[in-house]
Amino acid sequence: MALIEVSHLTKRWRKDRLALDDVSFEVRQGEILGLLGHNGAGKSTILGITLGMVRPDGGEVRISGHSVQTNRADALRQIGAIYEAAHFYDYLSGLQNLRVLCSLSGWWDEAEVKRVLKLVNLDKRADHKTKTYSHGMRQRLALAQALLPRPKCLLLDEPTDGLDPEGIREFRELVLKLRAEYGMTILVNSHLLAEVEQMCDRCVILKQGRKMYEGIVPSQQRKQTVFQLQTRDMVKARELIRSTGATIDPVTNLVDLPPHIVGHEMLRQIVEAGVRVDSWQAHKPTLEEFYLGMTGA
Amino acid sequence: MILFFHQWQSELLKLFARRRTYIGFVAFLALELVIWLLFEFLNGEKRLAWLIARQGQAFEQYDSALTLAFIIIGLSVLLLGAIYLALVAGDIVAKENEDGHYRLLLVRPISRVRLLFIKYLSCTCYTILLIQFIVWTSFLLGLILKGWGGGFFVAILDPPILEFYPWGEGLERFFVSTVLISFSMTIVSSIAFFFSCLPMKPAAATIGALSYFLIDRIVRETGFMDNYDQFLLTKHISTWALALKTTIPWPVIARSFTVIAAVNASLFILGAAFFQARDLKS
Numbered sequence: 149m150a151l152i153e154v155s156h157l158t159k160r161w162r163k164d165r166l167a168l169d170d171v172s173f174e175v176r177q178g179e180i181l182g183l184l185g186h187n188g189a190g191k192s193t194i195l196g197i198t199l200g201m202v203r204p205d206g207g208e209v210r211i212s213g214h215s216v217q218t219n220r221a222d223a224l225r226q227i228g229a230i231y232e233a234a235h236f237y238d239y240l241s242g243l244q245n246l247r248v249l250c251s252l253s254g255w256w257d258e259a260e261v262k263r264v265l266k267l268v269n270l271d272k273r274a275d276h277k278t279k280t281y282s283h284g285m286r287q288r289l290a291l292a293q294a295l296l297p298r299p300k301c302l303l304l305d306e307p308t309d310g311l312d313p314e315g316i317r318e319f320r321e322l323v324l325k326l327r328a329e330y331g332m333t334i335l336v337n338s339h340l341l342a343e344v345e346q347m348c349d350r351c352v353i354l355k356q357g358r359k360m361y362e363g364i365v366p367s368q369q370r371k372q373t374v375f376q377l378q379t380r381d382m383v384k385a386r387e388l389i390r391s392t393g394a395t396i397d398p399v400t401n402l403v404d405l406p407p408h409i410v411g412h413e414m415l416r417q418i419v420e421a422g423v424r425v426d427s428w429q430a431h432k433p434t435l436e437e438f439y440l441g442m443t444g445a
Numbered sequence: 446m447i448l449f450f451h452q453w454q455s456e457l458l459k460l461f462a463r464r465r466t467y468i469g470f471v472a473f474l475a476l477e478l479v480i481w482l483l484f485e486f487l488n489g490e491k492r493l494a495w496l497i498a499r500q501g502q503a504f505e506q507y508d509s510a511l512t513l514a515f516i517i518i519g520l521s522v523l524l525l526g527a528i529y530l531a532l533v534a535g536d537i538v539a540k541e542n543e544d545g546h547y548r549l550l551l552v553r554p555i556s557r558v559r560l561l562f563i564k565y566l567s568c569t570c571y572t573i574l575l576i577q578f579i580v581w582t583s584f585l586l587g588l589i590l591k592g593w594g595g596g597f598f599v600a601i602l603d604p605p606i607l608e609f610y611p612w613g614e615g616l617e618r619f620f621v622s623t624v625l626i627s628f629s630m631t632i633v634s635s636i637a638f639f640f641s642c643l644p645m646k647p648a649a650a651t652i653g654a655l656s657y658f659l660i661d662r663i664v665r666e667t668g669f670m671d672n673y674d675q676f677l678l679t680k681h682i683s684t685w686a687l688a689l690k691t692t693i694p695w696p697v698i699a700r701s702f703t704v705i706a707a708v709n710a711s712l713f714i715l716g717a718a719f720f721q722a723r724d725l726k727s
Contacts, residue, residue: 192726199552201725224554231552232727235545239463251455252553252560254448293549303552 150174151226151301151333152198156207159193159357167193168357170207175301175335180327182344182365183337184439185354191337192232194354195305198335199231200224212300225253228294229303234286238279242270242289245278246296255297268292268322284315291322301333302326308343316340320347345435355443366438375403375411377418378427385423392417402431449563452555456567466571469529473521473579477586480520481513489516497598502609509595510587511615517583519601522576522626527633527658530575534568534637535651538720543647547725558717565638565713572634576627584619599689606689618689625685625698632678632705633658635712642716644723681705 152175159168168190175181183191196202198209200220209216214223236245243261250256265271268288278286287307294302304323308316324347326332338344344351345367353361378401379385389396393406394414405414415428433441460466483489493512494504538561541547550560597615599608610618636657640650661679664670674680684701687694 196724196726201548201551203722203724221554221556224552227552229552231548233545234549236549237459237462237546240459244458244462248455248459249549249553251451252550252555254451254554256451290549 149177151177151212152335153210154194154198154207155210157194157197157204157209158206159190159197159202159204166357168197168204171354171357171359172207173352173359173362175333176350177333178327178331179349180323180334180336180347182348182351183335183354184339184341184344184351186339186443188356189354190357191339191354192305193357195229195231195303195335195337198303199227199229201231226299227301227303228296228299229305230287230290230294230307231303231305233309234290234293236278236281236286236289239277241275241277242281242292243274245289246293249293250296253297257297260298261296264292264295267295283310284312284318287311287315287319288322291319295326298330299332301335303335303337305337306339307336308338308340316343323347341435341439351435353439353442360442361438365435366433367435372411372430372432373405373407374431374433375405375414376427376429376431377401377403377425379418379423379425381423384421385418385425388418388421388423389414449559452559453563453566456563457570460567460571466533469533469575470578472529473525473575474582476521476525477517477579477583480517481586481590484513484516493598496600500607500609502596502598507596507598507609508591509597509612509615510584510591510593511595511597511612511619512587513591514580514583514587515597515599515619517586518579518623518626521579521583522630526576526579526630528655530572530630530633531637531651531654533571534634535641535649535654536647537564537568537638538641538716539645539647539650540641542725545727548727551725557721561642561717561720562713565635565716568634568638569631569709572631573627576623576630580620580623580627601686601689603683604686606686608689608691622685622688625688625702628702629682629685629705631709632682635709636678639712639716642720675704678705678708 154174155172157168157171161167171190171194183194185191193202197204198211198216200216204217211223212226216223237248240248246261247256262271265274268291270285270288270292273281273285278289281289291307308319311319320343323334327334336344336347345365348365349368350363351361351365352359377385377396382401386396389403392409392414394409395404396402403414405411411430415425419425490508493508497504497507551557594612596612597610597619599606599610633654637650637654640653641647643650658679661677665674665677665679670677681701681704684698687698
């Protein structure tokens with residue numbers, strides 16, 4: 149079931165620059181979806197529209213069935229978000245910042261706030277002014293505010309931007325924990341491919357405001373369809389492979405199988421045809437390879 | 446309603462938790478002392494004595510806490526009041542946008558209009574509080590220097606008023622007029638607030654508001670719009686002083702304050718409409 153439905157979004161900035169061109173996708177309940185694209189591809193614009201910060205020229209976003217464009221308050225009640233860089237009131241403490249933000253949701257529960265602060269490992273610094281916080285601590289506070297009051301879905305816009313490797317790992321583990329423990333649905337916008345690869349179930353790839361791909365993160369695909377063949381009888385092997393409906397790349401010798409043939413079956417046919425096979429290895433494309441291929445970069 | 450008060454409380458927490466908010470109070474306190482010192486050292490008392498004597502009254506009778514406080518308030522509000530109020534109100538929406546706070550605030554299920562209304566209300570409260578602070582500290586300074594009692598001498602150029610009151614009635618007139626001045630100054634913060642809602646820097650909003658008042662004042666002073674001066678805001682702002690006339694023209698005051706309230710409401714609605722239509726993205 150889709151928790152967020154993005155339908156036919158179109159947005160033009162000034163001077164008729166097309167930021168989004170009929171983009172549609174959905175975020176299913178309980179999944180982590182990565183929104184990928186180069187700078188200016190339209191990722192933040194989609195999040196901005198989803199949060200009602202940016203008005204689309206066409207299309208709409210629905211959260212749990214509520215349209216953000218016509219019923220923003222009900223739609224946003226379902227989500228917590230980190231949108232672009234989180235700028236807190238640096239003259240207020242972490243706790244006071246949370247109090248100010250939660251008042252806008254009409255909610256305050258001291259015990260729940262303490263629990264979330266502990267979850268993000270900020271419980272000991274909650275009474276300190278945020279101007280004394282490191283970048284990592286600010287990001288964790290940003291995550292804390294997004295988790296209050298407990299939302300069904302999290303929208304994270306470049307959440308690990310500017311964090312050190314340790315901070316990135318901590319953040320990633322925290323996000324995975326949220327999904328595992330609370331079944332939270334998460335939409336992550338990032339240009340860090342490794343981050344998306346390690347965190348997300350599915351991804352949407354954007355290029356210049358257009359959707360290029362929506363589906364499972366390639367490296368996580370269970371069914372193996374691409375294999376690397378090494379043989380000295382390549383001419384014979386190619387003929388046989390093509391006759392089965394599979395394709396083989398003449399340069400890399402990567403065999404892409406059709407849906408009705410599995411890897412070991414194809415290998416058996418090649419061997420039975422008398423081809424001496426030196427090596428037959430499953431080839432898992434990385435997200436980077438896939439992304440670069442998709443965006444033509 | 447309870448939710449609204451919680452949200453307003455949070456806005457006030459933001460406003461009064463920052464040090465910058467108090468700079469105004471300290472600056473005005475310092476200005477009041479400077480005005481008093483200048484008054485002492487630049488023969489202010491002699492000039493005042495001369496002015497009172499010309500009306501056939503005894504200077505000693507009207508050299509009081511009320512007269513001194515009124516002089517200090519008049520000069521403080523005239524010199525710094527508009528500038529400082531425009532500065533704070535110009536900041537209230539535009540600075541939060543510049544600092545990126547809306548990216549945290551508006552991902553919450555609160556409408557932009559409601560958020561702006563809370564800000565406008567805080568801004569108006571701040572205006573009234575600041576003017577009342579000037580009133581009470583000036584009066585306190587007057588009491589320390591001149592003591593309790595005496596008369597109240599009023600001399601204003603715009604509108605032209607020259608009056609003498611005994612202490613009791615003077616106290617009454619003093620506080621009525623200063624309450625009115627607090628409300629009339631809300632129009633300064635409303636104009637700055639309106640500019641602040643447009644996509645511009647906080648300083649530009651402040652300058653925009655001050656420029657408007659400067660032009661309004663110049664147009665009024667030149668007499669170019671003598672027959673249409675009801676369209677000039679500075680005319681309505683100065684109506685507070687009418688509470689110091691022997692016979693208070695309440696209908697005139699009521700009309701001006703209705704205009705002020707209507708302009709305030711219109712500026713808020715216009716500002717909110719512009720803010721509502723904006724895309725908030727860096």
